[in-house]
Amino acid sequence: MMVGEKKIYALIVEDDRVTQMRHRMLLKRFKCESHVAGNGKEAIDLFRSGASFDVVLMDMEMPVMNGLEATKELRAMGFEGHIVGVTSRDLDFAKQVFNEAGADSCYEKPLTPEYVTSILQEINDN
Amino acid sequence: MDAVAQWRNQWFDYTHYLRREGFLDDQFAQLKKLQDENSPDFVVEVVSLFFQDSEKLLNNMARALEQNVVDFKQVDACVHQFKGSSAWIGAMRLKNVCINFRNYCEAQNLEGCLGCLQQVRQECLALKNNLENLFRLEQQIVAAGGSIPVME
Numbered sequence: 001m002m003v004g005e006k007k008i009y010a011l012i013v014e015d016d017r018v019t020q021m022r023h024r025m026l027l028k029r030f031k032c033e034s035h036v037a038g039n040g041k042e043a044i045d046l047f048r049s050g051a052s053f054d055v056v057l058m059d060m061e062m063p064v065m066n067g068l069e070a071t072k073e074l075r076a077m078g079f080e081g082h083i084v085g086v087t088s089r090d091l092d093f094a095k096q097v098f099n100e101a102g103a104d105s106c107y108e109k110p111l112t113p114e115y116v117t118s119i120l121q122e123i124n125d126n
Numbered sequence: 127m128d129a130v131a132q133w134r135n136q137w138f139d140y141t142h143y144l145r146r147e148g149f150l151d152d153q154f155a156q157l158k159k160l161q162d163e164n165s166p167d168f169v170v171e172v173v174s175l176f177f178q179d180s181e182k183l184l185n186n187m188a189r190a191l192e193q194n195v196v197d198f199k200q201v202d203a204c205v206h207q208f209k210g211s212s213a214w215i216g217a218m219r220l221k222n223v224c225i226n227f228r229n230y231c232e233a234q235n236l237e238g239c240l241g242c243l244q245q246v247r248q249e250c251l252a253l254k255n256n257l258e259n260l261f262r263l264e265q266q267i268v269a270a271g272g273s274i275p276v277m278e
Contacts (some may be wrong), residue, residue, distance in 0.1 A: 016207060017179055019170055021168075021175060025168055061203075
């Protein structure tokens with residue numbers, strides 16, 4: 001994703017490989033560099049190892065560490081970037097719990113070009 | 127009618143059939159839109175990955191349902207994941223079977239679950255065959271010098 005002239009680096013935190021591929025390809029369309037973590041713990045470990053991302057696309061339900069736990073942990077670690085929850089569960093419920101965990105927004109899976117445009121706008125507004 | 131036009135007509139007829147019968151929905155068209163000249167095999171790769179992962183998930187479900195004491199929550203978690211993947215590639219019939227499957231998991235109905243598992247396996251096989259036919263048609267179009275039509 002491009003915000004102004006700056007390239008955006010995204011971390012896709014998702015255990016399903018089909019969704020990983022789909023989201024990676026979609027972000028590529030928006031000229032975004034993306035990396036994948038298979039669960040919340042892998043995402044946390046990436047940040048702890050010094051990796052840096054502008055936005056995290058966080059699946060809700062994952063093995064080992066779910067998206068809500070990972071979101072809380074990232075905020076506790078001081079990550080101030082954009083965290084976007086993605087869910088296939090009830091969206092209103094997911095928005096509420098992701099918001100409580102510290103996410104900036106929440107969208108239904110799979111992400112669409114319109115959702116990505118909206119996320120880009122959110123990042124731009126911040 | 128030249129060869130490209132013939133293959134393209136067959137492609138249109140086949141995609142209409144697949145949508146009419148509920149094998150594929152709009153999500154498949156959305157998936158195809160993500161494919162471009164830099165990633166010409168994207169859809170084939172995603173579909174291939176889907177069937178690989180499906181096999182594992184279905185085996186996990188089968189194993190879980192064979193236990194003396196069935197952990198229906200574990201089965202439900204597998205079905206939920208499978209439902210998600212099915213939805214993301216546009217496999218509507220599979221997705222709908224998963225909805226029923228989840229209802230049986232919630233009701234802890236073993237017989238219902240086993241029936242759904244069998245149905246899922248059958249639908250998977252049917253979808254795989256149909257997609258292989260579709261991709262073969264697309265290869266024919268390209269081999270004849272044409273371009274693959276856009277799926278609406």
